[in-house]
Amino acid sequence: MYVASVRPGERIKGKVPGTVVALGAVSLLTDVSAEMVTAFMPVYLLFTLNMGYAQFGLLDGLYTGATAVLRLVGGHVSDRTHRHKAVAAVGYGLSAVTKLIFPVVGASAFGIGAAMAADRAGKGLRTAPRDALISLATPPERLGAAFGLHRSMDTVGALLGPLMTFLLMYWVGTVAGPVFVVSACFAVVGLIVLVAFVREDRRSVVAGPRPSARAGVALLREAGYRRLTVGAAVLGLATLSDAFVFILVQKATNAPIHLLPLLPLGTALVFLVAAAPVGRLADRVGRWPVFLGGHVLLLAVYVLLLVGGTGYVGVAAALIMHGLFYAATDGVLSARVSALVPESLRASGLSVVQTGQALARLVSSVAFGLLLQFAAFGTAVYTAIGSLVIAVAIAWRLNITNTNTNTNTTNS
Template structure:
C-alpha cells in the first residue's frame, strides 16, 4: 500500500484518497493496542486493585484529558514545520513505548496514572497532525466521507482490541503483563505502517497566514469557528467517558462483571457499520446537525440506565445508541472544523477544538467519579441526564 499526494483524477471521481486508507490502517492497528488497555483498565483498577470510583475517575480523567495541551503542541508543530507525518509518528511512538511501562509500575496507582498520562500524551501529539493529513488530502465536499471511512477502519481496531483482551483474560486470568505486551506489539506495527506507507502532500499550503501560536489563537476571532469551539467544549462537560458508560450499563442491567470487557465491542461494531454512512449524511444535510443529533442519542443512553430489569436487552440497546453517538460525532466534528480554517493552520485549528473537548471531558470524568463514589446510582445518572440535556440546548443556541 503505497500512497502519495492525491491525484486530480481521484478528486474528479470523488474517491476517498489512498492517504486516508493508509492512515486508517495505522489507526486500526493502534486502536487494537489502545482498546486492549481501555477494556482491561476497569476490571484491573476496580476489581483487582479495588480502587474507589473517585480514584478511578481521577485516573480516567487523566486518560481522557492528558491529551489536552499536547494537542495544541502537536497541531502547532506540524503546521509550523509542515511535517504532519513526523509529528504524528512521535505521538504514535510515545504511546507504543508506554505500553511496556504498565507492567513495571504494578499496582502503584501513581505509576499507573503517570503511564496513562504518557500514553494519552502520545495521542494528543498525533491526533491533530493525523486529521490534518486526512483533510489536506481530501476535497472539501468529501470530508465527511473521508473521516467516516478513517473512523470506521479505526473502529475495526476498537472491535478487535477488547476481544483480544477477553481472550487473554479467559486463558490466563487477570494478569496484566501479557495484555500490556501484546498491546505494545500492535502499537509498534502501526508505527511501522505509518513510517513506511503514509506520505504527505508536498509543497506549501494553498492559503492562510504563516503558522504561529498567535495565528492559531487568532482563529478564535472568527465568530463561526469560535461558536463551534465553545459548543464542543460545553458538550464535553456532560459527556461521560466510555469506561463510565460501560460501568453504569453493567450496574444498571445486572449482567455479570465478566461481560464488562466485551461491552466496547458492541459500541465499536455499531460505529464500524454507521461511521461512513453518517459521514456521507453529514456531507449532505449539515455536519453540525448530525453532530448535535449524536448527543441526543447519547442522552437516550443515559435514560436507558434508569429502566430496571433490562438485562442483556438493555445492554444491547445502550451499546447500539452509544455506537451511533460516536458515528455521528467522532469524525464529523473535525470534518466541520476543516472547512473553517485555512490550510496553513489546519492542524492548529483542529487541535484547538479538540483541546477544549479534552479539558472538559477531564473535568467530567473527575466530577462524575466523585459523584458516583459519594452519591447513589440514581442521583449520579439523573445528574448526567440533566447536564447533557442542558448542554445540548446550550450548544444548539450557541451555534
C-alpha cells in the first residue's frame, strides 16, 4: 500500500496551511457564483423562457451529471503535468466565462444546454486538482481538519448565493442579465484569488510512481483503495439527491410549500457549523467510520419521513441530520482517499473515487424519480431505506479490515 508522505517542515500541529485557507476563499467566491445560477435557473427557464418541464428536467440532469467523466481528465492532466493549480484555474475560468453566455444564447435549448455543460465541465476539471492541492499542502494527521475547514468556507458561498439571487430578483425582477453578470463577477474574483494567493509546491520529483493512465488503473489493484472506491460508489447508489430529500421532507411533514426553497439553507447552515469539528473528529477516531456514520444519519432522515405530522419539528430534525450527513462525508471522504494515494497520483486517485460516486448518485436520482412517479410515497421511502441499509452493510464489510492500513497515521 502506498503511504502518503509529508515533508518535515510542514508538520505543524493544530494549524491548517495558508494554502487551504486561500482555496477555501476561492471556493466561497465560486460557490456564491454557482449557487446564484442554480437558484435562478428554474425561474429563468420555466418562467422567463417558458420552457416545458420535460426540457427543464433534461437540462437539470445535464447540469448535475456533466462533471463526472471530466473529473478523471482534470485529475490525470494535473498529475501528469505537476500543475494542479493551472488545471484548477482552467476549470474556474471556464465556469466564469459561461456565466456571461447564458443571456446571450437566449431561448435556445441547445445553447443553454451547451452553456450548462461548459459550466459543469469547469467544475469537473477543477475538483480533483483543488482537492489534491489541499491534501499535498497538509500533514496527513490534519487532512480531516483541512478538508473540513475548506468545506465550511465553501458552504458560506452556498448560503450567500441564493440570498444574493433573491435580493437581485427583489430589486430588478426576473431579468436575467444582472444575475448572470454579478455571478460572473464573483467567479472572476475567485479566479484572481486562486492565481494570486494559492501557493503550489512545484517540485520536479514527488513521491510515488510516474503519472500515467496505467499507473492510475494500478491504483485499483491496491485492495484498500479498491474497496474504498467500491464502497463509496455503492453508498452513492443509495443516496437520494438533495432535491428529492427536500421534496420528501416537505411532503412528509406537511410544511407549507413556500418553505421548500428555504430548506437547502437549513442543511447548509448545519454543514457550515459542523464541517470543521467533524473533520477534526475524523482525524482522531478514523475517517472511514465517520464517513459511514454520516450515512447512518442519512438513514435516520429517511426513517423520519415515515413519521407523519411532525411539522416544523420534523423539518428541523431532518435538516440537522442532513447537514451532519454532509459534514461527516463530503470532506472526510477526500481526506480518507488522500491518505491512501501517493503524491504523484493524488489528483487521479481522488478523481476516480469522486467520479464513481457522482455517476452512482446520478443513477440513484433517475431510479428514485421513476419510483416516486409510479409507486406510492411509502413504498418509495421504504425502498430508499432498504437500499441504504444494504449499502451501509456492504460498505462496512468492504472496508472494516482496511480502517488502519495506512501506517503513516493511525487515524486515516
